[in-house]
Amino acid sequence: MAQSQYNFKNPAVKRLMREAQELKDATEQYSAQPLDDNLFEWHFTFRGPSDSDFDGGMYHGRIILPPEYPMKPPSIMLLTPNGRFELHKKICLSISGYHPESWQPSWSIRTAILAIIGFMPTKGEGAIGALDYSPQERKNLAKKSSTWSCQCCGSIKQLLKEPGQDSHQKTESEIRDEELAKQINFSKPKTQTKSESEKGPSTSTTEEDSSSTPPNTDGLRQRQTSPPEISSIPPPTTPQQPAPQTQIQQPPPQQNAQRHQEDSTPFMLIIVLSVVLAVLLLRRLDRVYDLRGNLF
Known part of the structure; x- marks a missing residue:
């Protein structure tokens, strides 16, 4: 040495x-x-x-x-x-x-x-x-x-x-x-x-x-010291469900009839008042003609 x-x-x-x-x-x-x-x-x-x-x-x-x-x-x-x-x-x-x-x-x-x-x-x-x-x-x-x-x-x-x-x-x-x-x-x-x-x-x-170093040439098997790597496989993806369509809720028939009745009430009142006024007017006219007949 x-x-x-x-x-x-x-x-x-x-x-x-x-x-x-x-x-x-x-x-x-x-x-x-x-x-x-x-x-x-x-x-x-x-x-x-x-x-x-x-x-x-x-x-x-x-x-x-x-x-x-x-x-x-x-x-x-x-x-x-x-x-x-x-x-x-x-x-x-x-x-x-x-x-x-x-x-x-x-x-x-x-x-x-x-x-x-x-x-x-x-x-x-x-x-x-x-x-x-x-x-x-x-x-x-x-x-x-x-x-x-x-x-x-x-x-x-x-x-x-x-x-x-x-x-x-x-x-x-x-x-x-x-x-x-x-x-x-x-x-x-x-x-x-x-x-x-x-x-x-x-x-x-x-x-x-x-x-x-030179490899082993004695024909001896060598043990694998580390397991082969396994590639990670991603989990299967769940297909996305289509978004549910928004449905317009229709009111029940009873509500529709009630709403229609409420909407038509003012109109009916106007008709009734018109009829009453017409009757009163006709009566008024009848009296006028009766008075004229008496005078002549």
């Missing part, structure tokens, strides 16, 4: 150099080291947990650490076909960059690796980057995993000690990390929204986009 390119007063560099020194010797269960040209990218290898579908398997992964490490969490992805996590895709765990709110600076790279080992037998339950292969498929992949080779690290089989060869006494840092890993909650993390999953966690500039 070209150490001259780093500022050793930087807290992240100091922390990573210390962890690299603590993890320089591989164990039967795991190993991890930074790349020769990048202190902020690590590759790790671990054995599958015993008494599980991954028993006997050997799995290799990649860790991208942010410049703010250990104040911010790393991003973790697996590279070996395993049936539990998608390949070359960031894993959504409480110890990864998907959930910075649950990350603790006291955790380390070794804590994260031990947590992944403990997390392997749990159910995916639709979490980001999770797979739910059948037990038989996982066992078949576990048998094939020891022959897998990394482009940077070579054959992963040589990266771990053989069972029974690790006789060293555990250091205080190893015991501490094991205790911290046991305390990590393996419950399903809070589901992210679509916009959050598309945006992804904040990572350092040294991180490569997961889409630029």
Whole structure:
């Protein structure tokens, strides 16, 4: 590793150099080291947990650490076909960059690796980057995993000690990390929204986009992590009913007769008065003629 390119007063560099020194010797269960040209990218290898579908398997992964490490969490992805996590895709765990709110600076790279080992037998339950292969498929992949080779690290089989060869006494840092890993909650993390999953966690500039990694060529089926979008169909509209026509209410026949009677009353009075006047006038004329006859 070209150490001259780093500022050793930087807290992240100091922390990573210390962890690299603590993890320089591989164990039967795991190993991890930074790349020769990048202190902020690590590759790790671990054995599958015993008494599980991954028993006997050997799995290799990649860790991208942010410049703010250990104040911010790393991003973790697996590279070996395993049936539990998608390949070359960031894993959504409480110890990864998907959930910075649950990350603790006291955790380390070794804590994260031990947590992944403990997390392997749990159910995916639709979490980001999770797979739910059948037990038989996982066992078949576990048998094939020891022959897998990394482009940077070579054959992963040589990266771990053989069972029974690790006789060293555990250091205080190893015991501490094991205790911290046991305390990590393996419950399903809070589901992210679509916009959050598309945006992804904040990572350092040294991180490569997961889409630029080579696709899985092992002929393994990948689980679709998000359901297909269903276009919203508007509800059928109810045809508008034509506005009812305003009908003119006709008065009943009795009201019409009464109204007609009321309208004709003045006219009848005029006729009656005219007749009376005519009779009186005729009588008056008769008297006049009678008087004339008497005079002559």
